[in-house]
Amino acid sequence: MAATFAKLQSNRWPALLDAAAALFAERGYHATTIRDVAQAAGVTPGALYFHVPTKQALLIAVYAEGVDRIIRHVDASIGAEIDPSLRFRRAIKAHLEAILDTSAFARVIVRVLPDDVPEAAAELRAQRDRYEMRFRALIAALDLPPGRSPTLLRMLLMGALNATPIWYRPSSGRLDAIVDEFVASFGAGMTGAGPEPQRRSKR
Amino acid sequence: MAATFAKLQSNRWPALLDAAAALFAERGYHATTIRDVAQAAGVTPGALYFHVPTKQALLIAVYAEGVDRIIRHVDASIGAEIDPSLRFRRAIKAHLEAILDTSAFARVIVRVLPDDVPEAAAELRAQRDRYEMRFRALIAALDLPPGRSPTLLRMLLMGALNATPIWYRPSSGRLDAIVDEFVASFGAGMTGAGPEPQRRSKR
DNA sequence: GAGCTAACTGAACGATCGATTAGCATCAGA
DNA sequence: TCTGATGCTAATCGATCGTTCAGTTAGCTC
Numbered sequence: 001m002a003a004t005f006a007k008l009q010s011n012r013w014p015a016l017l018d019a020a021a022a023l024f025a026e027r028g029y030h031a032t033t034i035r036d037v038a039q040a041a042g043v044t045p046g047a048l049y050f051h052v053p054t055k056q057a058l059l060i061a062v063y064a065e066g067v068d069r070i071i072r073h074v075d076a077s078i079g080a081e082i083d084p085s086l087r088f089r090r091a092i093k094a095h096l097e098a099i100l101d102t103s104a105f106a107r108v109i110v111r112v113l114p115d116d117v118p119e120a121a122a123e124l125r126a127q128r129d130r131y132e133m134r135f136r137a138l139i140a141a142l143d144l145p146p147g148r149s150p151t152l153l154r155m156l157l158m159g160a161l162n163a164t165p166i167w168y169r170p171s172s173g174r175l176d177a178i179v180d181e182f183v184a185s186f187g188a189g190m191t192g193a194g195p196e197p198q199r200r201s202k203r
Numbered sequence: 204m205a206a207t208f209a210k211l212q213s214n215r216w217p218a219l220l221d222a223a224a225a226l227f228a229e230r231g232y233h234a235t236t237i238r239d240v241a242q243a244a245g246v247t248p249g250a251l252y253f254h255v256p257t258k259q260a261l262l263i264a265v266y267a268e269g270v271d272r273i274i275r276h277v278d279a280s281i282g283a284e285i286d287p288s289l290r291f292r293r294a295i296k297a298h299l300e301a302i303l304d305t306s307a308f309a310r311v312i313v314r315v316l317p318d319d320v321p322e323a324a325a326e327l328r329a330q331r332d333r334y335e336m337r338f339r340a341l342i343a344a345l346d347l348p349p350g351r352s353p354t355l356l357r358m359l360l361m362g363a364l365n366a367t368p369i370w371y372r373p374s375s376g377r378l379d380a381i382v383d384e385f386v387a388s389f390g391a392g393m394t395g396a397g398p399e400p401q402r403r404s405k406r
Numbered sequence: 407g408a409g410c411t412a413a414c415t416g417a418a419c420g421a422t423c424g425a426t427t428a429g430c431a432t433c434a435g436a
Numbered sequence: 437t438c439t440g441a442t443g444c445t446a447a448t449c450g451a452t453c454g455t456t457c458a459g460t461t462a463g464c465t466c
Contacts, residue, residue: 011443028319030233034424046426047444055424113369116231145387152384155370156363163362166316181355184348185388214413237454249456250414258454408466415460426449432442 013051016041018104021062025107029059029116056120059112063127066105070098071131073106084141088187091138093179095161100168100175110162132158142187157186216254219244221307224265228310232262232319259323262315266330269308273301274334276309287344291390294341296382298364303371303378313365335361345390360389 019040023032034055038045052058077094078087098106109131114124135158139150160182168178222243226235237258241248255261280297281290301309312334317327338360342353363385371381 028233030231031319031321033422035422043443044445045424046446049425050443053425115369116234118230118234147383148387149380149384152381153388155366156384156388159364159366159369160359160362163358163366166318166362167358177352178355180350181352181359184351185356185359236452238452246413247415248454249416252455253413410463410465412463413461415458417457417459419456420454422453423451424449425451427447428445429447430443430445432444434439434441436437436439 011051012041012043012047016043016048016051016058017062017065020058021066021104021108024059024062025104025111029112056117059108059117060120060123060127062105062108063112063124066103066107066109067127067131069103070095070106070109071134073098073102074134084138084143085187088138088142089179089183091135092157092161092182092186093175096164096175096178096182099162099165107165110165153186157182160185214254215244215246215250219246219251219254219261220265220268223261224269224307224311227262227265228307228314232315259320262311262320263323263326263330265308265311266315266327269306269310269312270330270334272306273298273309273312274337276301276305277337287341287346288390291341291345292382292386294338295360295364295385295389296378299367299378299381299385302365302368310368313368356389360385363388 016037020032020037023036023040027036034045034048037058038048041048048058052061074091074094077090077097079090081087081090099110109128112124114121114128117124132154135154136150139154139157142150144150144153164178219240223235223240226239226243230239237248237251240261241251244251251261255264277294277297280293280300282293284290284293302313312331315327317324317331320327335357338357339353342357342360345353347353347356367381
């Protein structure tokens with residue numbers, strides 16, 4: 001047990017995961033080689049296979065860690081807020097923070113699509129779903145205008161959110177302006193509570 | 204000249220483009236090999252290099268053809284309609300038709316991202332922009348609520364639109380229901396004109 | 407029917423990929 | 437001091453990749 005602790009402290013598994021996440025996020029899965037990951041982590045390719053059996057398993061491990069991290073970040077950002085529309089807004093902002101700034105792990109999830117790796121697609125989809133269910137609950141708590149489908153709204157929202165890394169540059173302006181635009185598109189018409197201060201006064 | 208005509212009629216370049224588009228759309232760029240394309244078109248790998256110098260050039264050719272086709276489809280769908288909000292709606296529907304049903308070429312554009320092929324990224328982005336300018340004009344003609352950014356709205360819209368192939372299944376219901384959801388998110392608050400007939404009466 | 411060219415075949419090239427293997431160093435526990 | 441994991445290195449494997457190329461075929465021209 002002490003040995004296990006020492007092992008977890010000393011070995012290079014976390015560094016390997018970090019290196020893999022950074023490369024998968026930047027270049028995608030196919031364009032990243034085992035040698036790239038090993039070199040970035042400062043080990044030989046063989047060492048990598050001591051920790052993980054295949055390249056696909058490495059991707060799955062990164063994916064799982066990424067989902068864990070983004071869930072933690074979103075949950076922490078929502079905090080104890082109880083107003084559904086404010087919870088929704090905070091979740092959107094936290095999601096954008098995670099994939100635009102914070103974490104290469106989160107960026108892997110939106111960059112590497114399940115279909116890119118057919119053999120691991122089912123597992124990757126399951127990991128994604130684990131996260132998207134957070135938004136399912138958030139949207140279900142909203143008081144949507146009649147006629148809007150919570151499911152379709154979630155699909156459109158996730159699509160728009162996950163495309164942001166393609167066009168977003170830190171110089172694009174304050175993140176809050178982008179969050180406002182998301183709320184204007186996907187949170188408009190909610191009756192749950194008064195929205196954030198700066199909207200509602202608008203038309 | 205007669206020879207040129209006969210050549211254009213008989214050679215396999217269109218068939219090669221079709222095969223490449225189908226495979227790129229289904230598996231992505233990296234997972235599709237030259238041999239896959241050649242086999243699907245019924246030729247040997249060497250024959251492919253008679254028509255195109257590199258795999259990247261093949262992708263660019265498919266991309267360009269895809270942009271041509273989706274622009275033609277969207278323009279044809281808008282037709283002579285002059286109401287800005289109806290033009291907007293028709294363009295959304297035409298875009299979805301193109302990437303969900305009609306054309307493997309259009310699906311390649313939303314499936315293979317410029318960043319997936321760094322050496323061809325600039326060219327691919329130029330092709331994409333050629334199409335997205337259509338939506339820039341459509342949105343500029345809308346009468347948006349104050350405070351909404353036409354540029355951000357376009358980014359969010361394109362992201363949500365281009366993510367549909369990931370989750371859409373023909374059994375997901377009528378396409379019009381999805382178009383309604385897009386208009387509710389991105390076309391709401393327009394003052395340009397009364398909306399299309401079949402909504403408004405629906406609840 | 408000789409000559410030419412577009413279009414293609416069949417086979418192979420070098421490079422690189424994911425993965426494997428034999429062996430070495432380190433160190434805790436007995 | 438020995439033992440046996442643990443964690444790694446160095447070298448390499450077979451497979452597959454994009455690409456090349458010498459030669460073949462079909463159809464045209466003169």
